[in-house]
Structures are given as structure tokens and as C-alpha cells.
Amino acid sequence: MAPLTDRPRAAEPHQxxxxxxxRWREARGWNQQALADRAGFARSTLSKIENGLLSPTFEILLKLAQGFGCTLSDLVRAEPVALVGRLVVERGTPGVGIDNPNTRLWPLGADLRGRPFQSxxxxxxxxxxxxFGDWNRHETDDMLHVLSGVLVLHTEGYAPVTLHPGDTVHFDGTMPHACLRGGTETETCRCLYVFAPR
Structure with a gap:
């Protein structure tokens, strides 16, 4: 079976x-190499992403956002509707999640601009x-608050930490880490994730 990151992503959110x-790359007049250079990864990786042959990891999504000079929420959410002021109310789980290796993500408050954090x-x-594969490592300060299920956080230099609903952990995203679903296979581990790019 092919590794998870190499599976084609035909689902609508990935398309x-x-x-x-x-579209954003071409609107800026960049070829694939120009964006790949700005983002800091191989052009072949970008080509696979644009052709739906590769599901980008969280780290690659962060690099793409940095390459475009935008927030991660701007990149992964549908084109935002212009709003007046800085109030956004979201009821329930917002739309279809973006599948990533080891995670499913729902960006929150993508219409809010200029904030020092994302959620x-x-x-x-x-x-x-x-x-799990390679442990995560990204240029962010991170907070996870467990909403349901059990979270097991592995980090370099620390013993694994098990968290339950209502528990919160703050950590340095540059430290190699792996977040795992604890409990049984039928339990869903869902968390609020707040992070601030460095």
C-alpha cells in the first residue's frame, strides 16, 4: 500500500x-520553481500538489503560506467573503475538513486579518x-486544548504526555513532536489548536 502522503487526493477540498x-501562483506571474524557492521545498513536490497527486503535510502548508505571504487559514479555506470589522461567528464544525497525514484540520476564523495567532x-x-512517520516540526508556538477523546503527545526531550477532555498543553512547535489519538480505535480525538507563527 502506498504511503499516506503519496495517495492521490480526489476529494473536493483537496481539488x-x-x-x-x-491560481495564486499564476496570478503572481510565478512558475513552479519560483514558488518552490520562496516556500523552501522541491519544485517536484509543488507539481505533485498542484496535480492532486500529493496531500501536503502541515509543514508544507505552512511553507506555502509563507511563500505566498499569507496566513495558513487564508491558504486552506475557500476564498473569504469580505467582512466589516473583526467579528466572525462560526457555528458547529466549519465545512469539510482537510485531510493531512495523521490529522484532519478545520481552520477557524479565516476571515479575520492581522491577528498574531491562528486557530x-x-x-x-x-x-x-x-x-506516524517523521515527527512534526514547524516555526510556531503551539497550544492544544482537548475537546474529546484522548491525546498522547510525544516530544523530543520529554516523556509522553496523555491529555483528556479539558486538558491543555502549550509547547514549542520547533521541537520535534508527534500527536497521537489515544484510547480505542473508535474514539475520536478532537482538539482546539491555536498557534502563532514565529
Missing amino acids: ELAQRIK MLVEFTQGDLAG
């Missing part, structure tokens, strides 16, 4: 994301550290 990346709902879908 929209791939099309948005290509998401995140489901951790991997329960086995051996199947």
Missing part, C-alpha cells in the same frame, strides 16, 4: 486547495507511533 495554489479544530487520526 480546491490544489487549484487555489496554482483550527484538529482531529488526530493516527494511534500508532510506529505508523
